[in-house]
Each structure stands twice: as structure tokens, then as C-alpha cells.
Amino acid sequence: MSLTLVEQLKLWTDTSNSMVFFGGAGVSTESGIPDFRSVDGLYHQKYEFPPETILSRTFFKKNTAYFYRFYREKMIYLNAQPNITHTKLAELEQKGTLSCIITQNIDGLHQKAGSNKVLELHGSVHRNYCVNCFKEYGIDKILNTEGIPRCECYGVIKPDVVLYEESLQENIINKAIDAIKQADLLIIGGTSLSVYPAAGFIRYYQGNRLVLINRSETPYDSQANLAIKADLGQVFAALS
Template sequence: LDAKPNAAHLKLAQLEAEGKLTAVVTQNIDGLHQAAGSKTVYELHGSVLRNYCTKCGKFHDVQYIVNSQGVPKCECGGTVKPDVVLYEEALDDSTVSGAVNAIASADTLIIGGTSLNVYPAAGLIRYFKGKDLVIINMAPTPMDRNADLLICDRIGEVFSRI
């Protein structure tokens, strides 16, 4: 909860505000893109900042979880679960559709800070039909050979220099 947006989060939000970026698709569950000011964020794996009752569906903020003792319970007696995708759970259809549409309509796709080994998220790149593919990552990815621009560095460091 103490984490702050880094240079990459801030630059992406700035690019969106300038009309140069239409969406962020992320596997992160920390809400840092929104904290930086990004408005259109497709959180493929959800967010720990949102939590809901598995019985009645009532939403609870993260402070409700932090202030709970043991397994968080709703007033109705149901278990309060973080709004995140757990192992073997399906991704949210509307989030995936939004992400696919954003990727498919992009002229340039910047992929940063991911190994591109976690599916189904890694498979979303197949929807990109635009002109320029940019990959920024510390380690090699399976898509490096397809990149028009490949930068082997920390994404926060790269964006801090833009």
C-alpha cells in the first residue's frame, strides 16, 4: 500500500493526457497506473485495491481488508475476496475484450517489464496489427525478434529519460 508510481507509470499517464496513448493493459494488481493518473487501464488480473463479498457481492476497499482480523468477512457473513484472478480462474471477459480492442487498434504497441511468458496475457500480442512494436525489458522475451525497437533495460529507467 506504500508503493508509489514510478517514472514509467507517470510517463504513460502523461502520454494518455496528451492524447498520444489510448490505453494501458497490465497484469499488475497494484493500482499504480491509476495512481499515476492513467484513466483507461485494463487490469487483466484485477486489483488488490478492490475486494468483494463472495456471498452478497458487496464491494469493500483495501482498508477493510487491512483492518480485518484473519479471513475478512462481510457483514452478511460471506468471505471478502480481493478482486484478483487467482490460479486457474478465468480473466474477466469485458476486460479482455477492452484490452484486445486497444491492442488491435494501436499503431504502436509498447510492451514493457514482462517476460511474455504468462498466458493468456502474453498471447494478446497476436492481436497487434499496427506499425511499430517496442519491447522494453531487462531479460530477453520470446517476441524480441519481432520488435521494431528493443530496449534491454528497466522500464522505469527508460521512461525517466524520455
């Protein structure tokens, strides 16, 4: 990691009035939550079905009990704590520098760190609802039951997370696009930028301070004004 690059990033964060942070799974890996595509990620672990199949709308409907066995074991990390990236972003929000966090994560760690302006593109494990009557439930309903959790109306309870074959919520998409359009600094971190439509949001940025921070290269590195190949925690610790 080049100190010069981080110094440039610190200058930009110090002088920003409407910074937006767009984060992927790499934001939470340092909190002990595995990502999907790295060597140790969920896609490289062995299950009876591929994780992307288990986490699909079709599988949820046809194999709900198996879905929940996987979901409870591999998608919920209530003991995870915010790391330096989460806490630094919360500080930047409190200073009035950060206008919005757009996250692909469902773990709620940004809110746990104190951030309030969070757009969750893929939902949250902390919210759940009955597919019949739409009554809302917290995470305890999932953790304190076995097999398929059911509503008092006996409808199946579904996590409020976006599964494969499902669309992102239109109102969340619109808010994310508006925030990116108005940003004077856009930092994208911890994501390979390979999942659409979220990866396509980058094209709505109209400024000249586009920063990409990721351990590996992304398809958009050449478009960035600043590309830092490093762990997010290492970069955000240097901003403190």
C-alpha cells in the same frame, strides 16, 4: 541501452495517435514491489507452500486464513509510489498520445499516477467483494481485520484479483484486444511474456511499431520492430 533505440522510441511516441502500453510486474519493481520470477521475486522466497499454490482458487477456498496471511504480507503495498514509468504514461495519456494501458499488475499505481484509461487484466487489491452476497469492499476491510475478513452477511470476502485456476474477465480481454488492434504503437514493458493468455495478446497487433522493453530477453524479441534490453525507468526517463 542504446541511445539510438531510445531516440527511435521517442520519435514514435511523439508521432503516435493511438499508443497502447502493455505492462507487467517490471513496471512496479522500481516502486519497491517485487515481481514473481526474478532472483528476488516471490517465487524464490521460502514459504510453507509455493506462492503459486497459495495464490490459487483451490488454496483460497481450503486454506483461507493462510491465504490472507500471505496476501496481507506480500501482495499489498499501499506505501508504494508511482515511478517515472507510471508518471510518464500518465503524461502521454493527458497529451492524447496514449489510448490505453493494459496492465497485469494489481497495485493501482497507474491510477495513482493519474492514468484513467487502465485495463487491469488481473484485477486490483483495492477492490474486494463478498463471495455470498457480492457486496463490495475497499482495501481497508482487508487491512483493518485479522484472519479471514467477513461480510456483514458473514460471507467470506475475496480480493477482486484473478487467482491461479481462475479465468480473466471476458469483457476486459475483449477491450484489451480491441485496443491493441487499433494501436499505431504498441509498447510492451516489464514482462517476460511467459504468462498466458495475456502474452498471446501480442498477436492481435497489426501495426509496424512493436516495441519490447525488458531487462531480459523475451520469446518475442525477434518479432519486435524495436527491442530494448533495459530497465523501464531508464528508458522512460530518457523519453522526458
